[in-house]
Amino acid sequence: MSFASSVFAVFLIGVFLVYWYLPNRPQVWLLLSANCLFYAYWDWRFLALLFSLAAVNYVCGSQIDQADRPVRRRAWLLVSLIVSVGVLGYFKYYNFFVESFAAMLASAGFTVSSVTRHIILPLGLSYYTFQMLTYTLDIYRGQIKPTGSSLHFAVFAGFFGHIVAGPITRARQFLPQFRKERQPTPADLEVGLRRILLGLFKKLFIADTLALYLVDPVFAAPESYSAGLHWLAMAGYAVQIYADFSGYSSMAVGVARLLGLKLPENFNFPYLAVNIAEFWRRWHITLSRWLRDYIWWALAKNIPFSGGWKIRLRSHFSLFVVFVICGLWHGASWTFVAWGALHGIYIVTYEIWHRSRAAVETKKSDNSWFSFGIVAAWLITQAALLVSWVLFRSNSFDAFASYLTGLFSGSGVKQLQLPMMVWGAFFAFAVDHIAGWLLEHRPTVKASVPAITAAVAYVALILFLFNARPGQTSQFIYFQF
Amino acid sequence: MNNIETNAPSLFKQLVHLRRGAPALWYATLILVAAELIVSLVGPLIVPKHVYLSAYLGDRARMTTIRFLDDRDDYLVYDSLLGWRNRPNASRDKWQLDANGARSMHEYGLDRTTPIRALFLGSSLTNGGAAVTTDETISAYLEDSTTECLNFATMLYTLDQMYLAYSNRLWQYNANVIAVGLPYHPSDGLDNRYLPLRYPQEVYMPHFKPRLIMRDTALTLMPVPHRDIWRTVFQHNDLLDSLVASDEYYAEFTGYQRCGFSPLASLGWWTYKKARGLFGILSDERETSPLVLTLMRRLKDEAARHDAKVIYMLIPDQATAFPSRWRKRLPDQFGTLVANLRKEGFTMVDVRQVLRDSGEPPWQLFFEDGGHFRPLGNRLIADALRPLSVQSQVQSTSDLLLREKP
Numbered sequence: 001m002s003f004a005s006s007v008f009a010v011f012l013i014g015v016f017l018v019y020w021y022l023p024n025r026p027q028v029w030l031l032l033s034a035n036c037l038f039y040a041y042w043d044w045r046f047l048a049l050l051f052s053l054a055a056v057n058y059v060c061g062s063q064i065d066q067a068d069r070p071v072r073r074r075a076w077l078l079v080s081l082i083v084s085v086g087v088l089g090y091f092k093y094y095n096f097f098v099e100s101f102a103a104m105l106a107s108a109g110f111t112v113s114s115v116t117r118h119i120i121l122p123l124g125l126s127y128y129t130f131q132m133l134t135y136t137l138d139i140y141r142g143q144i145k146p147t148g149s150s151l152h153f154a155v156f157a158g159f160f161g162h163i164v165a166g167p168i169t170r171a172r173q174f175l176p177q178f179r180k181e182r183q184p185t186p187a188d189l190e191v192g193l194r195r196i197l198l199g200l201f202k203k204l205f206i207a208d209t210l211a212l213y214l215v216d217p218v219f220a221a222p223e224s225y226s227a228g229l230h231w232l233a234m235a236g237y238a239v240q241i242y243a244d245f246s247g248y249s250s251m252a253v254g255v256a257r258l259l260g261l262k263l264p265e266n267f268n269f270p271y272l273a274v275n276i277a278e279f280w281r282r283w284h285i286t287l288s289r290w291l292r293d294y295i296w297w298a299l300a301k302n303i304p305f306s307g308g309w310k311i312r313l314r315s316h317f318s319l320f321v322v323f324v325i326c327g328l329w330h331g332a333s334w335t336f337v338a339w340g341a342l343h344g345i346y347i348v349t350y351e352i353w354h355r356s357r358a359a360v361e362t363k364k365s366d367n368s369w370f371s372f373g374i375v376a377a378w379l380i381t382q383a384a385l386l387v388s389w390v391l392f393r394s395n396s397f398d399a400f401a402s403y404l405t406g407l408f409s410g411s412g413v414k415q416l417q418l419p420m421m422v423w424g425a426f427f428a429f430a431v432d433h434i435a436g437w438l439l440e441h442r443p444t445v446k447a448s449v450p451a452i453t454a455a456v457a458y459v460a461l462i463l464f465l466f467n468a469r470p471g472q473t474s475q476f477i478y479f480q481f
Numbered sequence: 482m483n484n485i486e487t488n489a490p491s492l493f494k495q496l497v498h499l500r501r502g503a504p505a506l507w508y509a510t511l512i513l514v515a516a517e518l519i520v521s522l523v524g525p526l527i528v529p530k531h532v533y534l535s536a537y538l539g540d541r542a543r544m545t546t547i548r549f550l551d552d553r554d555d556y557l558v559y560d561s562l563l564g565w566r567n568r569p570n571a572s573r574d575k576w577q578l579d580a581n582g583a584r585s586m587h588e589y590g591l592d593r594t595t596p597i598r599a600l601f602l603g604s605s606l607t608n609g610g611a612a613v614t615t616d617e618t619i620s621a622y623l624e625d626s627t628t629e630c631l632n633f634a635t636m637l638y639t640l641d642q643m644y645l646a647y648s649n650r651l652w653q654y655n656a657n658v659i660a661v662g663l664p665y666h667p668s669d670g671l672d673n674r675y676l677p678l679r680y681p682q683e684v685y686m687p688h689f690k691p692r693l694i695m696r697d698t699a700l701t702l703m704p705v706p707h708r709d710i711w712r713t714v715f716q717h718n719d720l721l722d723s724l725v726a727s728d729e730y731y732a733e734f735t736g737y738q739r740c741g742f743s744p745l746a747s748l749g750w751w752t753y754k755k756a757r758g759l760f761g762i763l764s765d766e767r768e769t770s771p772l773v774l775t776l777m778r779r780l781k782d783e784a785a786r787h788d789a790k791v792i793y794m795l796i797p798d799q800a801t802a803f804p805s806r807w808r809k810r811l812p813d814q815f816g817t818l819v820a821n822l823r824k825e826g827f828t829m830v831d832v833r834q835v836l837r838d839s840g841e842p843p844w845q846l847f848f849e850d851g852g853h854f855r856p857l858g859n860r861l862i863a864d865a866l867r868p869l870s871v872q873s874q875v876q877s878t879s880d881l882l883l884r885e886k887p
Contacts, residue, residue, distance in 0.1 A: 186502025193506060455508030459516055466744045 001041040003251045004203050004473055011038065016258055020184045028178060031155045031259070038160035039123070046122040049087070054157040056083045057132045061139045061146045061153075073140060080136040088129045091122060096332030124164040126329060130290055132157050135171035137294055144172045152178045161256040165248055165476060167266040168286035174261070182260040194458065195254030201428070201461055202247030203476070204469045209425040210240040212470045213418060219393055222403050227410035230403065236422075238389045239429045242270065245284070248476045269436030271385075274377040275354070276346040279385065287326070296322045316351060320344035330392075335400065339391045346384055421468065517743040525738045530721045533738045534714065538677050542687040543715050549688065550708045556636075557686075562649060563642050564690040564705045567635050575614040581654075584608055584632040586621050593655050597628040597871065600654055600789075602643040603662025606796050607634035610853040617856035619660075622863030627871075634662060637686055639670035640776050641693045645702075648783045659784045659791045660866060665801055665815050665833075667777075668770035672729035674703060675714075679730045681737075692727065695772050700779070703727055763811060769821045777827060792869050794830040794862065795819055799851035802833045803843040828869060835865040 001008045015034045019027050039047055060080035067073040122128075135153070138144045147153050156174045157163075218225050218233035225233075249266035256263045266285050273279035280288045300318035320341070327340015387404070394400035406412075438445045500507040525533075535543060548554050549565070555573065557565040567582035579588040589598075601607055601620045609618035609632070620630035633651055635642075643661060670690075673679045677687045689711055692703040705711075706720060714720045724731050740750035781791045800808065801815050819831045836846055839861050846858035854862070 186499045186506065189499075190503035190506040451504035452508050454505040455512055458505065458509040459512045462513065462744060463516060463520075463742070466747070467742055 001038055002473075002476065003248060003255070004200060004476075007041075012255060012258070019259055024182055027182065028151055028155055031159065032151065035155065035158040035160050035163070039158065039163065042123045049122060050128060050158055051154070053084060053087060053128070053132065054154050055150075056080065057136055057157070058146075058150055058153045060136050064136060064139045065146045077136055077140045080133070084129045084133055088125055091125055093328075093332045100334075127166050127168055128157065128163055130168050130287075131162070131170070133294070134168075134290070138170065138172055144175075147171070147175045149178070159256075159261075161252045161259075161261070162263055165245070165252075166284075166286055167249055167252060167264050168290050169263050170290075173264060177261050184260065188257050188260055192254045192257035195250045195257060197254075197458060197461060197465075199247040199249070199251030199254060201465055202243040202250065202432075204247075204473065205421075205465055206243035206425045206428050207240045207247060208470050208473055209421045210236045210243070211474050212472055213422050214416070215240050217416060219403075221414075222399075222406050222410065222412075224412040224414035225406075225410060225416065226412055227407055229412075229416060230406045230410045234386050234390055234403075234407070236426075237393055238271070238386055239426065241389065241392075242267075242283075243425075243429060244476055269433050269440075271382065271433055272378075272437055272440070273381055274374055275381055276343070276350045276384065277354075279381060280343075280347070287329075291322050291326055295325060316348045319351065320348055323347060333395075335391060335394055335397065338397070339388055342388050342391060346388070421470065424468075513745070517745050520743045521739045521746050524742070525735075528738075530718045530738075531715055534677075534721060534734070537681060537734065537737050537741070538684060538687055541684040542677060545685055546687050546715065547712070550712050557688075559708050561705060561707070562691065563638075563646055564688050565635070565686075566646070567633070574611065576611045577615055581631065582633070584615055584618060584620070584634070585630060586616060586624055587629070589629055589631055589654070591653055591655060593629065593657070595627050595629045597658055598654070598656040599623060599628060599630045599658040599660050599866075600647075600651060600656035601630060601632040601634050601660045601662070602638070602647060602651070603634035603660075603794075603796075604638050604664065605634070605636045606664070606853060607660075607662030607794070608632060608636065609634075609859065610848075612848055612853060613856055613859065617859060619662075619854075619859045619863045619866070622860045623660075623866055628867075631656065637670075637676060637680075637683070637688075639664075639673075639690065640667055640773060640780075641671055642690060644693075644776050644780045644783070645691060647780060652783065652787045652789075655787070657789045659780070659789050660794060661780065661791060662794050662796050665795055665797045665818070667773045667795075667818075671770070671772055671776075674728040675724055675730075678724065678728055678734050681733070693772070693776070695775055698775070700775065769818060769825075774825060777822070777825075781827065790828065792828045792830060792866065793822065794832050794866065795822070797833040797836075799843050799847040802836050802846075830862070830865050830869065832862055832865070835861050 001011060011034075015030065019030055022030060036047060039050065057080050060076045063076040064073050064080075067076060135144075135156075139146055147156075152175055153171075155178070156169075156171060159169075159174070162169050214236040215233050218229055219237070222230060222233075246267040253263045253265065264286050268282040268285065270279055270283035273282055296318055299321060300315055321344070323344030324337060324340045326343070327336045327338065330336045330339070390403050391400050394403060545554070549557060550559060552558060554568070556568055556571045556576075556578075558568045560566045567578050567584075569578060569580050569582045571578045571582075576584070578584055581588070583589075599620065607619060609615070609620075615621055618632060620632035624630050631654055633646065635646075638646070640661075640663065647659065670679060672692065673690065674692045675687075675689050676683055680686075689705045691705050693700045694703060695701075710720060721734075736750050736754075740746035777791075777793065784791045795815070795818065797815055804811075815833055819829055819833075823829050836858065839846070841857060841861075846855055846861070847853070848855055
């Protein structure tokens, strides 16, 4: 049940109407039922697995809190980690590691028979696991107390608004909302619908148009196209993946808001970033923060930010490892690992450079947003990102190398009919980011837009989307992760 | 009364609350409703019909129309009586036609060379479609040393076109068995003149067809437009205006004009169509249309004039042949239709029963579209057809002998 489908629209309207008809406590039961229905629509067979995982983490959370000795606390945390990460590892990475190991043995001259299995990855398992781990980890750190309600925990773990592709919501952000009285407010309704509309526009118009007419054809057979189209498709993919994922995230936030719940933001105009660290503060924010707070922090918590070169080396190494894990989290493939490693190299390079050239950052904080240095930094950052997106999209290193070569020497003669919609999608993306820039640098702009103007814009967007969306809709890219 | 008194202020309060709390949403709702009304009510008054048609069918349909009328279509040629017919000697991948425009194993002349000559009429379901080779069609499986087959089934033909094709041209092939593939709702399309009004998605065949109208017992032909007039369908309203009264599917296009451009109206239109479709499924047996019976009888009589027997094959789709659990609870329209037609004296092949009796799973018999048959499905139908065709031939010969005796 994709957020961009009519089935989901019917489902959401039904849940919304019944939800606000009910008092607060039955609302939670309704959400649990809706979560089960939503997930069962994809594949009911994994419902038992998800409930079991939730039960293990719920029990572990309580036991960590009740344990009187640090050893016991650590032991219960380990149970939670081993079970959660173990299940994720089996479903997502078993074949990857087995194949890689077999290939390694084969390259050393050993003959190995194939021991891979036909494993179906339960939808959203990566997000589900990360979200649940925030519960036990935060209890272990003493940042939250266990929720007394297994019902609340089950709803948090499997909430249909975020189970498939985030935003990765922490227990401490989500669970307290159940303890408060929830009332439908016009503001929530307006914000929720607006976020859903903007998300749909990004997904159905920008992402799907670029995918259908430009990105998919060129990436499917890059050797057939010219160097110019290589560049255009590369830029197109960068825009597509942003519009696809931020569109989904926007809809998730909107869906939750309609039910009086708040999910964290996942995007903040990432292509405005002038360095790679800033990019990760703007892109998939909830994942970046999760990795920072739960992995990087664990690796590097004892490392001060200044000191001898050995300490800095350990800090940089931790950063690099975090990004390799980030790559692996995205998919069980060496290209994803390499993508993570590439970002690790980017960010370590930036860190080293930043320490030696702190002046640029200082200049930026002085509000002189436009300077040669800033423009150059932005261009370098975007170029690095574009290269990394090609790797992210490629199925193999050969395909990646071939695409990069094609950027400079592509001589395919195949023509690609690019309808006006493609340029419209690029234009819409540019408007989105210019609006983002204005919001950051001219905050008064938002306050000065009259309600009637906003309303006209919404209706125009609805009618445009209804009549100008491409005929085919593709699956959300991040659903596969 | 009490309820009204207590609820009315509450509703009013809520609306005021919404207006104050979410002004943009309030205005957007009002503007959207206004826009819906303008698009639905005012739009059709000022925008020419042919402009709507261009938007309805898209560029592909317009280009296909020009190609077809310029005689540049790869598979079909313009036919002033039938609308279109197979292009002789057309071929692509698995789809090959002979010089007669038939999909046959061998190229046959007008005279038959074996005791049985079977001539096939129908749509792509009988023709075989593009996914099977010529030797995997029903007609090819029926061929043997005593039977030769000419497969004249043509994409999207309806019963009226089959009748007109046989009575005007195909009788010349001296077949003594006419095998007619009927869709399981044989009346569908008989009241249609412009295919896109019935099938907007068929952008590769935006063609006009003839329509036969029954008045008392007489049939009146509404002909296919001349190709010069047909060409103007995307430029002027005249041809579309003529369809308002002569094509029962025109309401679909009107629905698009009024509801196709705005989401709420479109949702309403979609709901109405779904409800209508559901009502059609849930309703009791359809009465066999008088026009269908007349056309079937006329075809049978016309064949008899040329010493041929007609065998009708009622062809189900996958959902009808192998219904889901809930569909099984619905009235069996297909079975009723077969029984009614047999009662009317027609020789029928109940293809659904043939497929079920085979014990083969549905995916071995149907392609993914759930309509066209895989080679195995075609072979089973041919096997069911064989005894009937032999029997028809024997009967036909004895009829001939009896007639010649005096």
